[in-house]
Amino acid sequence: MALQFRSNRRMRCVHGQLTAAQVNANSRAGTVIVKPASGRTITVWDGWLRADGATSGCTAVILTDTASSPVTAWSMAVGGLTAAAIARVGLATHSTHANVGTPLTGGKGLRIGCTVGNFATSTVLDYCIFYTVES
Amino acid sequence: MATTTHPKVHCASGSLTLAEVAANTLAGTIIVKPAPDRTITVLDGWLRSPGHNAAGATTVILTDTEAAPTTIVSATVGALLADVVARFGVTNVTFTAPNAALTKGTGLRIGCTGSALTTSHSLDYLVYYTVTV
Numbered sequence: 001m002a003l004q005f006r007s008n009r010r011m012r013c014v015h016g017q018l019t020a021a022q023v024n025a026n027s028r029a030g031t032v033i034v035k036p037a038s039g040r041t042i043t044v045w046d047g048w049l050r051a052d053g054a055t056s057g058c059t060a061v062i063l064t065d066t067a068s069s070p071v072t073a074w075s076m077a078v079g080g081l082t083a084a085a086i087a088r089v090g091l092a093t094h095s096t097h098a099n100v101g102t103p104l105t106g107g108k109g110l111r112i113g114c115t116v117g118n119f120a121t122s123t124v125l126d127y128c129i130f131y132t133v134e135s
Numbered sequence: 136m137a138t139t140t141h142p143k144v145h146c147a148s149g150s151l152t153l154a155e156v157a158a159n160t161l162a163g164t165i166i167v168k169p170a171p172d173r174t175i176t177v178l179d180g181w182l183r184s185p186g187h188n189a190a191g192a193t194t195v196i197l198t199d200t201e202a203a204p205t206t207i208v209s210a211t212v213g214a215l216l217a218d219v220v221a222r223f224g225v226t227n228v229t230f231t232a233p234n235a236a237l238t239k240g241t242g243l244r245i246g247c248t249g250s251a252l253t254t255s256h257s258l259d260y261l262v263y264y265t266v267t268v
Contacts, residue, residue: 011144012141012143013143013144013178015176015178015234016234035137048179050224086222086224086230088222126233128179133141
């Protein structure tokens with residue numbers, strides 16, 4: 001779906017820190033950071049991730065919706081998660097962000113997980129995700 | 136831990152004169168006023184030196200407004216090249232403890248260290264933050 005431009009949307013932000021175990025939870029589907037809400041549709045617009053160490057183990061850290069067949073809003077390849085560096089949406093080479101700006105599955109929340117292997121070496125992952133919510 | 140409240144993002148943006156950046160013995164100028172019982176968390180942002188490379192100061196800093204201020208962002212002047220948007224967290228723009236809640240009741244100010252900022256015409260800034268009660 002193409003970008004949808006509408007005026008007067010209020011930007012929201014969820015931010016915090018996940019442990020490696022939380023990123024790897026649920027067979028790497030990860031941990032919910034924004035709970036699903038019926039009738040609400042989330043669109044991710046921007047954000048960053050920050051690992052405390054040189055991340056290894058997984059292929060990418062992913063931000064998805066909470067649908068049973070989740071849509072990936074944004075992923076950051078492990079190579080972009082160097083120790084304590086802020087890895088933003090759009091980081092060259094490492095950021096895949098085709099669905100940034102695209103409404104995710106209606107009525108679903110957001111979660112952060114990883115792919116292929118477990119998030120390792122780093123012990124925590126800081127996150128800050130900017131998004132809008134529409135009814 | 137998951138949120139259901141969809142916290143609102145606030146934004147402080149504007150342009151400071153060189154005198155404002157160097158005011159109060161380099162402590163600088165307040166860009167977000169302190170409010171009792173409000174807690175600010177800085178999420179992201181950028182600085183820009185319009186027109187010319189920044190010089191003179193050692194760093195440009197974003198701090199809280201406490202008597203012994205906490206530095207949230209410290210940008211070496213070398214990172215403030217003419218018209219370049221220097222995002223928090225890139226090389227030489229140190230973003231200390233991002234996502235960390237500041238002291239309750241404190242505001243935000245922009246100042247500098249070493250000596251006064253020179254050469255630039257002004258300093259543009261954009262700071263995203265949340266406020267919790």
